Amino acid sequence: MGAGEEAMSATANPAKRADARRNEKALLDAAASVFVTDGVDAPVRRIAAEAGVGMGTIYRHFPTRADLVVAVYRHQVEACAEAGPALLATATSPFAAMGQWVSLFVDFLVTKHGLAAAMRDDPDGFAALHALFLDRLVPVLADILSAARDAAEVTADVTAYQLLRAIGDICAGAERVDPEYDARLTVRLLLEGCRR
């Protein structure tokens, strides 16, 4: 998978020129800021303007929008992944750990306007982000799931990928606010369905 190197090329690199590094930083800050207010689908021009750079600059540093998104959210995904083993060790049961970890994942998704939806709608463009999720999050959930299965708390024949993506889709649909609808309840019912 080249996804790792791709995104890596957009991180701090001492071999670059000083202004290039400066602009990259400015773009990351601007993108993070704009993503919060306008969502990850914000116009490229707006991000460039916010960073005070031209169109060419943004595309040179981040050839695709996904590269920018990955760079902005990478450490948060990392934190979510690292929380998995810890929860498994401290929770009262593997199923409880699963519930807590999933809750963490849902938190991450719902606070990023349109992230889940964008990934769903443009899987090719966001292949790098998709790969990041697959590489870091699926194994974590797989471990928890397997522990829950060993404890006979989960019997449903479902894979970690299937579960993670289902949760992603549910959150993608819940990014629009609606007091009548509660994505967390849906996710809870889904987990309950796995328990059986």
Add this chain to the structure above:
Amino acid sequence: MGAGEEAMSATANPAKRADARRNEKALLDAAASVFVTDGVDAPVRRIAAEAGVGMGTIYRHFPTRADLVVAVYRHQVEACAEAGPALLATATSPFAAMGQWVSLFVDFLVTKHGLAAAMRDDPDGFAALHALFLDRLVPVLADILSAARDAAEVTADVTAYQLLRAIGDICAGAERVDPEYDARLTVRLLLEGCRR
């Protein structure tokens, strides 16, 4: 709710001029055809071209894309709604009826490229379609759900709307083909979670 009248204005109306009625029919046929191949997000120009009319004509008959979509799919939604009571009467149990009806609904959604996703992504634009679902489908599922509850087959505290929307979101996410992911399995797990 003005949604009903809105969409109604786009159905056959004998008071219109002959060419207007002819063009409306041509647009409906063209849209139905294009939706199948290009999805409900197909460019407006393409639909107009397929129908052999100009841009102005399509916007006069169907001010919003949702009006066109509603007109095209209205009878299919109707059929899905009417199947509810029948299933409830013939199925071995209310929960079984729920499973069968939901399967019908999933069938409807997954065969319309991007329908669920479009509704999810542009809830305001597709308000008329949303209203159609609320008016026709939610009550049907509510009846089945209440029957299942009476039979003590469902104990989860979930509304028909919540359930219907969750299924819609899951299908919206599954419209992209992926052999690893099975939306129907997710939906089955969700229903299982309601059973408890």
Add this chain to the structure above:
DNA sequence: CGAATATACGGAGCAGTGTTCCGATTGGCA
């Protein structure tokens, strides 16, 4: 310190959307 060179920058420009607007056309009626 002052060129020379590779690196990076900026934004005009292209292509593809949705949507509006108004002059041209045509159906239906007197």
Add this chain to the structure above:
DNA sequence: TGCCAATCGGAACACTGCTCCGTATATTCG
């Protein structure tokens, strides 16, 4: 038949994502 209002067609505008290349500048070397 002739007229008028209803209807049509598509040019035009605003907004996207993305590319391309002349210009500017950081870095290096003499």
